[in-house]
Amino acid sequence: MTDQAGAKKFLEFLPLGGADEVGRSCYLVGDGERYVMLDCGTSPKKDQIPNFEPLKGKKLLAVLITHSHRDHIGALPWLLEKNKNLKIFSTPLTKELSYIILKDAVRVRRRRGEPSPPLPPENVWETREYGEAFQIDDGISAVFRDAGHIPGSAQIVLNWDGATILYTGDICTFDTRMGGNFEKWEEADVVISESTYGAEFSRPDATTSIISAENSLIEEMKNVLQQKGRILIPVFATGRAQEIMYVIASAMREGKLPRVPCYSIGMMNHMLDVIGKDPAYREKVATIWECFTRIDFPRGVDANPEADERFRKIRDSKKPSIFVATPGTLQEGASSNLAIKIFDEKRSAIFIVGYQDEDWPGWHLWKMEEGGKFRIGESELTVKCRVKKFEIRGHAHPKHIIENIKRARPKLVLFVHGDPKARHQMHRYSRLEIKKCRFLSHLGETRVRFKVRTGKYDLSPLPGAPPTES
Numbered sequence: 263m264t265d266q267a268g269a270k271k272f273l274e275f276l277p278l279g280g281a282d283e284v285g286r287s288c289y290l291v292g293d294g295e296r297y298v299m300l301d302c303g304t305s306p307k308k309d310q311i312p313n314f315e316p317l318k319g320k321k322l323l324a325v326l327i328t329h330s331h332r333d334h335i336g337a338l339p340w341l342l343e344k345n346k347n348l349k350i351f352s353t354p355l356t357k358e359l360s361y362i363i364l365k366d367a368v369r370v371r372r373r374r375g376e377p378s379p380p381l382p383p384e385n386v387w388e389t390r391e392y393g394e395a396f397q398i399d400d401g402i403s404a405v406f407r408d409a410g411h412i413p414g415s416a417q418i419v420l421n422w423d424g425a426t427i428l429y430t431g432d433i434c435t436f437d438t439r440m441g442g443n444f445e446k447w448e449e450a451d452v453v454i455s456e457s458t459y460g461a462e463f464s465r466p467d468a469t470t471s472i473i474s475a476e477n478s479l480i481e482e483m484k485n486v487l488q489q490k491g492r493i494l495i496p497v498f499a500t501g502r503a504q505e506i507m508y509v510i511a512s513a514m515r516e517g518k519l520p521r522v523p524c525y526s527i528g529m530m531n532h533m534l535d536v537i538g539k540d541p542a543y544r545e546k547v548a549t550i551w552e553c554f555t556r557i558d559f560p561r562g563v564d565a566n567p568e569a570d571e572r573f574r575k576i577r578d579s580k581k582p583s584i585f586v587a588t589p590g591t592l593q594e595g596a597s598s599n600l601a602i603k604i605f606d607e608k609r610s611a612i613f614i615v616g617y618q619d620e621d622w623p624g625w626h627l628w629k630m631e632e633g634g635k636f637r638i639g640e641s642e643l644t645v646k647c648r649v650k651k652f653e654i655r656g657h658a659h660p661k662h663i664i665e666n667i668k669r670a671r672p673k674l675v676l677f678v679h680g681d682p683k684a685r686h687q688m689h690r691y692s693r694l695e696i697k698k699c700r701f702l703s704h705l706g707e708t709r710v711r712f713k714v715r716t717g718k719y720d721l722s723p724l725p726g727a728p729p730t731e732s
């Protein structure tokens with residue numbers, strides 16, 4: 263089965279989720295006998311898990327994890343429930359952050375009365391530093407490369423009998439405040455690339471635009487505080503939360519923002535404890551804590567914030583202040599509880615940063631006309647405060663992805679982790695700029711069998727019925 267270069271003639275790519283969506287990232291790469299899984303996430307919408315049906319009868323060697331976002335790790339409890347001794351590999355920071363996220367998700371599901379498998383046992387989860395190559399099986403090894411997306415995030419370079427397969431996970435190719443050590447791609451035979459912002463080729467260069475977004479956020483925050491208003495920034499626990507907090511803390515340190523009380527409310531506090539232990543982030547995390555007061559809920563972010571006296575006190579105070587609170591969706595928990603109060607304050611503002619899905623309340627709030635009505639649970643509230651979105655992103659600009667494809671000179675590129683328009687645009691622009699390469703971008707229920715040395719492929723339906731909704 264091997265050619266002269268030692269590479270297996272054919273390899274397979276099976277997307278169990280995430281090929282046609284941002285969510286449920288979970289891909290199998292294999293040679294027909296042995297398989298390795300890349301990420302194992304849930305959908306942010308309904309905790310939906312990947313389609314594990316194609317795993318039946320296959321020898322799964324290990325699961326390799328890129329980073330601790332739920333769309334890349336959320337389904338691990340389900341996978342491990344059926345494959346108890348399966349080895350998991352990630353960077354050390356990703357392992358620690360993932361357990362915080364997974365523990366919280368299990369607790370939330372159980373509180374809602376939904377069934378939840380237990381956490382993956384810690385002893386099957388091994389860690390490797392960036393650049394530390396490790397053996398998975400005979401002729402199969404892997405190495406993590408910094409992805410620059412969030413602390414601990416990695417790209418995976420898989421070596422399969424001499425063939426190199428690069429899986430990007432989520433990448434951020436430009437420097438951000440808390441991250442930004444993206445390792446440029448080296449030569450690879452096949453690339454599996456994210457395409458989150460693939461539809462935005464015309465946007466200005468990412469580094470310039472993130473700096474201007476940060477500056478305008480600080481400027482707007484200053485205006486609100488001068489008018490004695492309050493500011494709520496709903497965030498996800500890892501990534502943008504730390505980024506925004508560091509932007510605010512630095513601005514206060516530099517005198518660009520007045521020193522008002524700042525509160526960090528929710529799960530990102532635990533994340534900061536873990537991230538702050540890493541020498542690369544220690545100083546930055548210390549800067550954040552110089553400025554922010556932490557409010558923790560003993561039973562996780564999803565616990566009833568109403569029950570916390572300190573939380574109620576700061577929520578009901580009318581003094582100018584800044585709240586960075588989870589969850590970023592505004593669905594429930596601290597951010598939603600604060601929003602209910604702030605909606606009614608004309609001088610105050612809710613600033614949205616980062617990704618919002620159309621199904622989330624945060625998206626509707628952002629799209630709303632001034633004075634619109636917002637529904638939370640049973641109540642409908644008039645939004646009197648200001649609402650604005652700032653593009654503070656943690657994903658690569660599509661042009662940077664194309665630059666990296668040129669550098670890696672693969673024979674085949676598979677675009678995943680993007681909405682249909684994003685994947686379509688990535689495909690179109692890449693094909694225009696890069697000639698000796700094949701591209702695929704609509705792979706939802708398709709198995710790809712490809713020849714490593716040429717990129718020639720054939721497609722067949724993926725075994726097993728896909729889950730009903732995505």
Ligand SMILES: [Zn+2]
Pocket residue numbers: 329331411432
């Ligand atoms: Zn991510």
Ligand SMILES: [Zn+2]
Pocket residue numbers: 285287331333334432679
């Ligand atoms: Zn992702």
